[in-house]
Amino acid sequence: MAKDFIINYEKELCHRQRIGNKMFKILIVEDDTQMNQAMKLFFTKNGYQVxxxxxxxxxxxxxxxxxDIIIADIGLPDGMGIDWYQSLSxxxxxxxxxxxxxxxxxDILAGYDAGCEEYVTKPISPKILLKKVEVILKRNTDSGNMLYYKDLKIDYEKKRVWMEEKEIKLTPKEWKLLELLSRNKGKIITKDLLLNQIWDIDDNYVEEHxxxxxxSRLxxxxxxxAEGIYIKNIFGLGYTFGE
Known part of the structure; x- marks a missing residue:
């Protein structure tokens, strides 16, 4: 398989696998040095950070x-790849x-029981492995749990936000604001709706200010x-997220 990668990686076109300005990150866990390096060169050429x-x-x-995705060999010098993956938080x-x-x-069933997306037996074509990676990333990105928009990344499940790969710490209300606006990308959200959805949950009066x-703080x-690219003020109507 290492030989296949070394021979074929130079022939592959650069797909630039990105969403917005997001470059996907791959962790390769492989004890075969030649194989590991061949995969690094191949995926780097195809637009990934490895x-x-x-x-x-x-x-x-x-x-x-x-x-964003891990490619791991099952048998590693200091343990089993499946056991290592299961130990992750x-x-x-x-x-x-x-x-x-x-x-x-x-062995295949053990891999799937551990939560893998794919269980691949060697040897495998580099192009096929690349396609599997692309499909998995697209499936997970389109699942509704993640949003990539320009330099912004939002993880709705974990309630975490990154700008240019640097995490932003938000207050609970700032998070709710960003979540509501970003989940309705391109739609105008009125101030009244924001007040009702985020502040006025107990029917208490809250000032529009x-x-x-x-x-402004967000x-x-x-x-x-942020004002021109991410959260826009639509005069007299409310706010919208994105273009």
Whole structure:
């Protein structure tokens, strides 16, 4: 398989696998140095940011880079790739493709029981592996749990926000504002609706100024271009997210 990658990776077109300005990150966990390096060159050429590990210990350190997808060999020098993946905490568990030379039913079932997206037996064509990665990323991106828009990344499930790969800390109301606006991308959301949905849950009177102040603080945290690119004021009507 390493030979296939070394021969074929130079022939592949650069797909630039991005959503907005997002470059997807792959963690490759493979103890075969030649194979690991071949995959790095191949996926880098195809527009991915690649992190490498050759054992469970290194992978456990690099996973804090928050890869979007993991490609991991089953048999590693210091343990089983399946066991390592299962040991990850929930917020570190990116989708995983297991690579292995084992094609016994029990091995394949163990991989799927561990939560893998794909269980791939070697050898595999680089183009096929690339397509599997693309399909998994698209499926997870389109699931409704994530939003990538320009330099902004929102994880709705974990209630986390990043701008240019740097995490932004939001207050509960700022999060609710951003969630409501971004989930209705391109639609005008009135101030009255924002007040009713976020502030006035107990039918208590809240001044309209509260929305303006919170939007201003949210934009400030998102950066100097937030007003023109992300959260726009539609005069006399309300606010909209995106173009």
């Amino acid at each position: 992190f490498q590990a050759k054992n469970c210990r290194e992978a456990g350190q690099i996973v804090y880079e928050e890869p 929930g917020d570190k568990k990116a989708p995983v493709i297991f690579l292995t030379a084992k094609d016994e039913d029990e 509260a929305v303006t102040v919170s939007i 934009r400030k945290k998102m950066g100097k271009d």
